[in-house]
Amino acid sequence: MTVSLDWDVRTLRIVTGTTGRKALKIDQVLSVPIPAEVKTDNAGSMGAFIGSALQKAKIRTKNAALQVPREQVNFCTLRLPASTQSDMASMVAFQIPKELPYPVDQAVVDFADRPTAEKAETSEVLVAAVLKSRLQFFLDVCGHAGLKPQHIGLRPNANEIAVNALLRATPQERVLFVDVGPTTTEIDVLHNGRLVFSRAASVTVSEGATSGGVADGEGRETTGPRLAVAAVVAGDRLGEVVRELMIEVTRSVEAYRATDPGMTLQHAVIGGATEIEEALGEAIQRQYNITAQAFNPAGVFGWDADRGAAAGAFASALGLLLSDVEPAGRRFDFLHPKKAETRAQKRIKKAPVALTTVAAATAAAVVFYFQTVKPQYDLRDGLRNEVKKLRKVLDEHEEFTGMVDEVTAYEQERIVWIDELHDLTGLMADNKRIVLKSMDMSQKDRDVEIPFGAVENNEGPAMVARLEAFRAEGAAASRYRATLGATSDKPGERYGNQGSIRIQAGEGKR
Structure with missing residues (x-):
């Protein structure tokens, strides 16, 4: 069992699940309000709170999966020659230093190879880099919570996997996913199930905040107004929040359109639990003339509709667990980033193949022996045993005959x-x-x-x-x-x- 954790400044989201070979069984889904005294940017404070919440929920597993938010990574798409994962890692390692605003040795870099047309000469690779100091924060949180981190993924990648699972029965060419949070909203675009754009926008949907910034498509901060509204918004204030969010959605769509001219959206999925998701979905429908739906994973996991509706803000937490049944090359894991293989590793990797070939040949020889040769040997051994028995009988007969001859001779020689x-x-x-x-x-x-x-x-x-x-x-x-x-x-x-x-x-x- 693994516990998947996701949190913002107001809520801790917890999902526990058991992963089989090709299936995921969800055991618990719960959200826990974060008290004001808990500092979410302090590993000790946040870790202690998580440990306490898990204990109260009677969750005993120590295996944890976490995710790095979009605003904390540098994110880009590279088009590289189609190759093996090891060679792809070498090409990413060569190219990524040109894309980062800081030395690459200060970061952990991972990538996900997106599926393309069969036998394609090139492949689109999503690359994300997180500062080692930021990654250490998540490791420290686990330490203070008494957890053992098994997987540290990327939030947009987890959302991508969750949305694909949601739309598996009705796939769309281009999908807009908006995950609304109390202070940060993630905006993603999926093309044929592949994440092609991701951006985090700072729009506060809670009391107290007055200003902030917006992370652009490359992860750089730009200053701009931030709207402060209540968690439950009504009337004109709701309209103001929706308009602010629509500005960020429009910026994101146009930023993506610059890389894919002439593109049109077909569908939108809205996630979150701030009570403005329905109004935002309607606004997106009107502006882009597309269909929209709330993120409700009831059909994915066989839940009733109410339970699915209550999980509207759990896309990334669920997607993180779902990623465990995805091919390793399609998910991010900053705890175990993909790396180029050394020559020694390649030789070691080839060794099992050679051993497998030898084992297969040996197995074939063994099968041939037991099916063809051994029966002949068994027949031969059986005949040899029969010959031994007959020889023994013959020897006994000869011995008896000799005794008879001796007796006969004795009888003939003896005078009674x-x-x-x-x-x-x-x-x-x-x-x-x-x-x-x-x-x-x-x-x-x-x-x-x-x-x-x-x-x-x-x-x-x-x-x-x-x-x-x-x-x-x-x-x-x-x-x-x-x-x-x-x-x-x-x-x-x-x-x-x-x-x-x-x-x-x-x-x-x-």
């Missing part, structure tokens, strides 16, 4: 003698003819040594023959190889033929 004995005993003759004395089995050599005793000496060879002829079921080779060892006879014994048979198990399956 209890099984072999089953077959061997089946091949032996009955014990009436032969007896086995013992069995000496060797797992390593896969053989068994069987000593025997037989009734007849042909039993040993017959047994060898039976062993050699034995085939396991489904086997082609003989299961056993049998060898008959040395034999001897022992007469008188029943099993007198003594010998041994060495039996070796073959590779054939049982």
